[in-house]
Amino acid sequence: MAYQRRKTRPVWVGDVQIGGDAPIVVQSMTTTDTRDPEATLRQIHELADVGCEIVRVAVPDRIAAAALADIVPRSPIPVVADIHFEHTLALKALEAGVHKLRLNPGNIRKPEEVREVVQKAKERGVPIRIGVNFGSLPPMTREFVDEMAARGATQTELIAEHMVRTALSHVKILEDLDFGDIVISLKAFEVPVMIEAYRRMAKLNDYPLHLGVTEAGTPKAGAIRSAIGIGTLLQEGIGDTIRVSLTTDPVEEVWVAYEILKTLGLRERGATLVACPTCGRVEVDLFRLANEIDEYLRTVKEPIKVAVMGCVVNGPGEARDSDVGVAAGRGKGVIFRKGKIVRRVEEHEIVPALKEEIEAILAERRSGSAQARREISIPIIAD
Structure with missing residues (x-):
């Protein structure tokens, strides 16, 4: 079957386009303490030098959020703030000029807090990635399990559908606030689950998809696991940006990502x-x-x-x-x-x-x- 890429809406992260007619974008994440701007910037420059096009940084507390004001203006590539639970961290990240947020609206408990984050992101033209991971899914309801059992679903299909519905419930929160600058990810360690979840989501909307196998492991096993999961979907035309998650220097993640893209004939670098x-x-x-x-x-x-x-x-x-x-x-x-x-x-x-x-x-x-x-x-x- 000839390669045909899924059509998605374009989403801009700083000056980098995800989706639309843009090439598959390579991302990574810093492993430094974000509260140390100089160390974080050194690693960002190392990543940019090997071809990383967007970088994500952890924002676990207010000190890390405050450091973004020093990091973002000096970063050579767009910066994504990784936010969980506390909406004020997202607000501070937006004030610091981050180019994208990664969060789950579902773990920001109060609707008014979600509205505040979304409104400010909308004003600043900052997209939001709805990032759903298998390891942090809410419990399945008995009704859902019974429904899937009646369909004869396998365990893989059950988990994948649960991931998709969880992501869509988070997307709906943003859509109800008239926000559509969205990227979606559905990551799992189990490659068949990850592939099935992305395949299901790809049929339901035109949001760009961020591909990855979460907690893929050490370089040898993790690279293989990522190549199979990410590569399978890319060959099917699914996926607009990728991050290879390895337990090592993130520079290695970027190298593996480009090897996957080169092997499939989707990007040329190095x-x-x-x-x-x-x-x-x-x-x-x-x-x-x-x-x-x-x-x-x-x-x-x-x-x-x-x-x-x-x-x-x-x-x-x-x-x-x-x-x-x-x-x-x-x-x-x-x-x-x-x-x-x-x-x-x-x-x-x-x-x-x-x-x-x-x-x-x-x-x-x-x-x-x-x-x-x-x-x-x-x-x-x-x-």
Whole structure:
């Protein structure tokens, strides 16, 4: 089935558009204490440098809310305030100029307090993300459980529908106040539940959807879990912005997010590494070579496809669509571009030689772009 993205209304978070015809937006969240503006800003800059486009910060108390006035104006990317329970924190965040709120209207108990937050958000043009997580759902009613049982619902369908109805009840609070600048998320650790919840919500309205697998885990397992959950939905055309939740430096979250998008052909940023899994024919330390190149490629922000292959006979052919690569043999390697050999080097020269070739290709591209710009800018003088 051909890829066809779900049509959603555009929502602006600062100068970043979510939904509509915008690309899938990559988000992350700081792990610093928001009450420390300098530490938080350092991490925000680190995230922005690797491609994070929107950042969320926790606002657990009034000191953290007060710090936003120092953080928001100096942030290189739009800031989202994560609010729970106390509506005054949302009001202070709005006064500080945050670009978006993440909250559950359902856990702000008094209707007049919700109205106050929504009115101020509306006045300032600040959208609200209704964020529903499986771990913080209200109890299911007996009537709801009986209704779903009568439909023959599975446990996954039961939980997913409960998440959807909970989110819609929160959305209705905002809609009743004539507020429609809404983004919705339905996160769960169990990937089948998360997928089912988003699929159901996608059929019910045109609000942009923020995808994520909550509490996905440590980098290895969490990246796999996120790739399956987020990737499945994106391939179905569902999702407008993503956050990969990992128990690690949030810079890693951004890297994994872009790998998911690149793998699906939805975004291009940075390098893509192609590497063979190795076999008995490999006669060099391919693990070391691949890891060294992979680490180096994380510093490359421009799209380029690089192959590290362990077989000097088949390597160039197997990776012929890569921009550049190496195929290694016994103590030697051949550097190739688009499958054509351009250099032969000793094993200890492979990594520096491959880096040189990558830099050369990027420089050629930049030079070509600069030349094209110069040619376009040449004025046409009539005779």
